[in-house]
Amino acid sequence: MLLTLAALAATLWRGVDDPRAALAFGALIAVGELSRWGARPGEREPAPLAAAGALAYALLGENAGHTTTHGVLQTVAVSVAGGLAGIVPHVARGRGPDPDHLARRVLTVGFAALCFQPLYNAGTVAARLGHGPSYALFLLLLLLLTALCDAVLAALLHRARTGHPYGPLLREQLRALPGIGSAVCATGTVMALGVAVAGLWALPVFAVPLLLTQVSYRRYAAVRTTNRQTIASLARATEIAGCTPPGHARRVAELSRAVGRELGLSGSALTVLEHAALMHDIGQLSLVDPVEGGATALLPAEEQRRIALLGGAVVRQTGVPAAVAVVVERQADPYRDQPLPARIVRTVNAYDDLAATTEGGGLGALERLRLGTARDYHPDVVESLARVLARGGATRGIAPVPPG
Incomplete structure (x- = not known):
């Protein structure tokens, strides 16, 4: 909450740097949250498009060859604004996201932006790595650290909520990273690199695969729910x-x-x-x-x-x-x-x-x-x-x- 308030206040006070990019990424995050659906309580939220868009904005150094200077606080502000716009319909239907999930999203995006934006804006990244393969590997490394940060936060919050041992909870979160976590990280990196070269037109191109992923997750969640209802009905047969x-x-x-x-x-x-x-x-x-x-x-x-x-x-x-x-x-x-x-x-x-x-x-x-x-x-x-x-x-x- 403190980070969100500070980000929104600083952005309103100083104005929005590159409003077109901020609006485009905010809209991408909102669309990702609108398509979020299917997680059971305690599971990771299936919103890869929103997460990938927020991470791409946190790691955005250039827009069509022009250097960006939006910084850490504006990154958090845009991610929060886009996320809130996307969850309004869910809240209206009584299916709002877990507050823990929102807190993790803000902290994780803030962590990624803090690791990248100050170094890039100071010219350190360009001077040391240039814009070749080393730069792409640097982005992947930052996203890996961000994914680990998210896993640690998720396990801590789950332990605080349930009292389960921390070790198994952390292992469960880490096991989930090679799946949808790797897709989010890879897409976030490619989005940031694509926008750096081609501009904001790259966003819709890279958003389509993750939208299809979320459609597939909906079908999987529906099948899983049906299976569980069938098993629960069979289990009740002994009681009946x-x-x-x-x-x-x-x-x-x-x-x-x-x-x-x-x-x-x-x-x-x-x-x-x-x-x-x-x-x-x-x-x-x-x-x-x-x-x-x-x-x-x-x-x-x-x-x-x-x-x-x-x-x-x-x-x-x-x-x-x-x-x-x-x-x-x-x-x-x-x-x-x-x-x-x-x-x-x-x-x-x-x-x-x-x-x-x-x-x-x-x-x-x-x-x-x-x-x-x-x-x-x-x-x-x-x-x-x-x-x-x-x-x-x-x-x-x-x-x-x-x-x-």
Whole structure:
């Protein structure tokens, strides 16, 4: 907020340097924000055109051969103005961006401009690197540093919001950089170089590929939403049939995802874990006699394994990825033979079952889990579950457990 206010005040006081370029880049950023759509809570915002346009303006040294002098504060002011113009329709429809995302955008663009504009305006870049390949590599290096800055900020904000460990969150952000992050950085560099040679007419040419990227993301997001709704509906089948208590699958899925993050899972591995947790009890639909209360954790080991295999067979018939079926099938194996997602699902499912039937509730359930760490529940998963619950299980609709 302070950086934004300072940038807007300084730009209004001194006037806008090269208004045509400022308007063109501001319009590009606004169009990018208008086309933004599809991110789930906590994910990186899919607005590559807006991000690339803002970074290109931050690294713009020349416009059609004429040296620019817009500086750091005007760069931030134009990026903020274009972004605000683009998000107004989203806010009107109740789909405004996360304030954390806006703060990251301002700080990231300010960082890129601060690294480039003072050096270029002082003549240091031209004197040392000229305008050949070394100059392009210099821009790519600055964009790489900017991407790392954005990843660090994103991980810090996510940790402050959720309390998850910082290391896995940072690794998840860094893993996302080679994908859309590399496209944003490369396009930002090419835009800045193109405008330096051809002028502002280069902007529409380089904007088209990223607009197509955002259209593709919309289709991908729609398919992903449909898949998740299908899986959630299948998971509710056990509740509708009276095989499991209401909300059991949802609670296990949300808590499993939190424990998975605690243990360093991210990206597609977390998605597989969440889907397997939602469908972990679907094997009960194949039973002639339903389990009393749906609490499979209280059954003998062989019966648990039989239900797990039945569930895996059902999952394989639904078209869900095979990795989800593997987790469902192996959730009842001894933990030394299980993959990590299966260990998590087994432990969290047992916690939810035992918390409802054990004297002492959550604390009693955790004590039972710790007593079972010799064979049934992995000690690291149990302790991660305890930390997640103590830190804020109540925010996920799950009864918290006091520390200790």
